[in-house]
Amino acid sequence: MGSTTLSFLGAAGTVTGSQHLLTIDTEAPGSADPLRRRRILVDAGMFQGEKRLRLMNWSDFPVPPAAIGDVLLTHAHLDHCGLLPRLAAAGFRGRIWATPGTCELTRIVLLDAAHLQERDAAHAADRGYSRHRVPRPLYTVADVEATLPLLREIGFDAPLDLGGGVTAQWTPAGHILGSASIRVATPHGSVVFSGDLGRPEHPVLRPRRVPEGADIAVVESTYGDREHPDSAELARSGAAPPEAHEPLADAIRRTVDRGGSVLVPAFAVDRTEVVLKVLSDMTEDGRIPQVPVYVDSPMALASLRVYRAREHAGELRAEADGLRLPALDLREVRDVQDSQRLNAPDRPCLIISASGMATGGRVLHHLEHMLPDPRHCVVLTGYQAAGTRGRALAEGARALKMYGVYVAVRAEVLQDSEFSVHADASELVEWVRGLSPAPRGVFCVHGEPGPAGALADRLGEELGVVAVVPAQGETVRVGGPGSR
Ligand SMILES: [Zn+2]
Numbered sequence: 001m002g003s004t005t006l007s008f009l010g011a012a013g014t015v016t017g018s019q020h021l022l023t024i025d026t027e028a029p030g031s032a033d034p035l036r037r038r039r040i041l042v043d044a045g046m047f048q049g050e051k052r053l054r055l056m057n058w059s060d061f062p063v064p065p066a067a068i069g070d071v072l073l074t075h076a077h078l079d080h081c082g083l084l085p086r087l088a089a090a091g092f093r094g095r096i097w098a099t100p101g102t103c104e105l106t107r108i109v110l111l112d113a114a115h116l117q118e119r120d121a122a123h124a125a126d127r128g129y130s131r132h133r134v135p136r137p138l139y140t141v142a143d144v145e146a147t148l149p150l151l152r153e154i155g156f157d158a159p160l161d162l163g164g165g166v167t168a169q170w171t172p173a174g175h176i177l178g179s180a181s182i183r184v185a186t187p188h189g190s191v192v193f194s195g196d197l198g199r200p201e202h203p204v205l206r207p208r209r210v211p212e213g214a215d216i217a218v219v220e221s222t223y224g225d226r227e228h229p230d231s232a233e234l235a236r237s238g239a240a241p242p243e244a245h246e247p248l249a250d251a252i253r254r255t256v257d258r259g260g261s262v263l264v265p266a267f268a269v270d271r272t273e274v275v276l277k278v279l280s281d282m283t284e285d286g287r288i289p290q291v292p293v294y295v296d297s298p299m300a301l302a303s304l305r306v307y308r309a310r311e312h313a314g315e316l317r318a319e320a321d322g323l324r325l326p327a328l329d330l331r332e333v334r335d336v337q338d339s340q341r342l343n344a345p346d347r348p349c350l351i352i353s354a355s356g357m358a359t360g361g362r363v364l365h366h367l368e369h370m371l372p373d374p375r376h377c378v379v380l381t382g383y384q385a386a387g388t389r390g391r392a393l394a395e396g397a398r399a400l401k402m403y404g405v406y407v408a409v410r411a412e413v414l415q416d417s418e419f420s421v422h423a424d425a426s427e428l429v430e431w432v433r434g435l436s437p438a439p440r441g442v443f444c445v446h447g448e449p450g451p452a453g454a455l456a457d458r459l460g461e462e463l464g465v466v467a468v469v470p471a472q473g474e475t476v477r478v479g480g481p482g483s484r
Pocket residue numbers: 075077175196
């Protein structure tokens with residue numbers, strides 16, 4: 001017999017820090033050690049955004065990392081894989097399973113995160129505004145290099161036998177390259193983790209698929225209380241669909257006309273690819289003038305290479321044309337000096353730079369120089385978590401704090417919500433509805449309390465399932481004595 005439990009160690013009532021722990025106890029009668037305990041962690045994400053959350057990255061992991069056998073990764077976003085180097089530095093020596101695309105992107109994302117943390121710690125030490133007497137990074141490049149050899153590739157669909165009656169299976173989630181939902185079957189019951197779910201129509205990636213159902217479903221709820229503007233309603237209204245991203249095209253034309261440049265803080269992985277595809281289509285259709293498009297982020301450029309390389313594996317849509325983008329005057333910016341020269345562009349251009357919520361990266365020095373000039377325009381391309389500079393800009397902040405100094409916001413700010421790569425509320429409900437067999441319990445994670453609660457209510461009303469928002473640190477039973 002024995003039992004399996006599921007503990008919510010992160011992304012409970014918040015959108016970051018995804019980490020869900022399965023504890024599987026099996027009895028081995030007659031052996032010297034009658035109870036065998038296995039721990040499997042699904043995602044090991046970093047907490048981001050508000051300070052109270054970021055501080056959680058520094059606390060001791062709730063179980064000894066050395067006692068975790070396997071980590072299963074849904075995708076390569078930092079809020080799902082960013083804590084791995086901390087775990088490894090604290091003794092984790094197991095295997096980290098992920099799809100080939102996720103493995104490649106995880107290498108890029110973790111190395112970049114370590115570089116940024118080392119640099120920010122050095123900056124803070126120079127300028128003396130850190131709360132630590134000697135500012136230190138959460139982890140270093142050396143920590144990442146010790147972590148990467150633990151990665152193991154696993155393809156989509158084929159079940160992975162983890163031993164002891166435990167299997168795991170990855171199904172495409174259409175969120176970023178390599179992203180997956182993961183279904184874990186244990187001797188006592190099964191759990192399906194949605195991971196982050198993309199929209200049914202990702203512009204570059206093949207569409208997501210619904211995995212096999214399970215006893216318990218853990219579903220993301222980023223947009224659990226919102227519908228994307230272009231959903232079914234437009235179709236029902238019979239009105240001609242508006243041109244895709246028209247507010248963005250309009251802002252680009254306006255900005256170029258007044259001699260300004262457009263800065264696009266973009267998440268380096270996936271958002272950059274999608275933004276480039278949209279700009280390429282617009283240029284081809286003559287909707288925007290052809291101006292130089294700078295991709296100013298080594299991580300974004302590395303990610304673009306991974307996307308292009310995965311075309312052969314059939315992970316891109318045919319319409320994406322392997323992301324060759326012939327219509328664009330694309331320029332790759334690698335050196336920091338070249339990046340800094342872009343702070344004062346001598347003619348209108350588009351600059352795509354990370355990070356997407358302006359929490360760090362080269363986009364900060366562009367913002368520092370471009371925000372005070374009303375000719376320029378800043379285009380936000382997705383979800384902006386509470387407490388980030390991106391959220392402050394989206395909410396109309398008149399000044400923004402960077403490197404300990406306030407900078408005036410006079411540039412135009414546009415939020416283009418069409419870039420979302422998260423499913424909306426109806427799409428999340430449809431995902432759960434598609435699970436077969438239907439889950440007997442649903443946990444809504446990866447959402448702020450409002451959206452997570454709204455999704456749980458809707459799932460209860462529309463599907464008649466028990467759906468709740470788990471508390472941080474809460475443990476529930478997956479199966480075993482007393483369960484169905
Ligand atoms: Zn994600």
